[in-house]
Amino acid sequence: MATATGTKPLTVAEFCAELEISRSTFYDWRAKHRAPKCFTLPNGSLRIRRADYERWLASLEDAA
DSSP states (O other): OOOTTSOOOEEHHHHHHHHTOOHHHHHHHHHTTOSOOOEEOTTSOEEEOHHHHHHHHHHHHHHO
């Protein structure tokens, strides 16, 4: 599935692999509203738009 910009959204596994974190860490961050914005597919799977991921990373940099 590609977005309008042609970039495929990240799966939770891809997000975790990029940041070298566990899935449980991702879900902990998500529960605390510290993870990037996600959307849910009809089958229940979560995806993270690359733009939202990049924006989230930039916000961490600004906060440091």
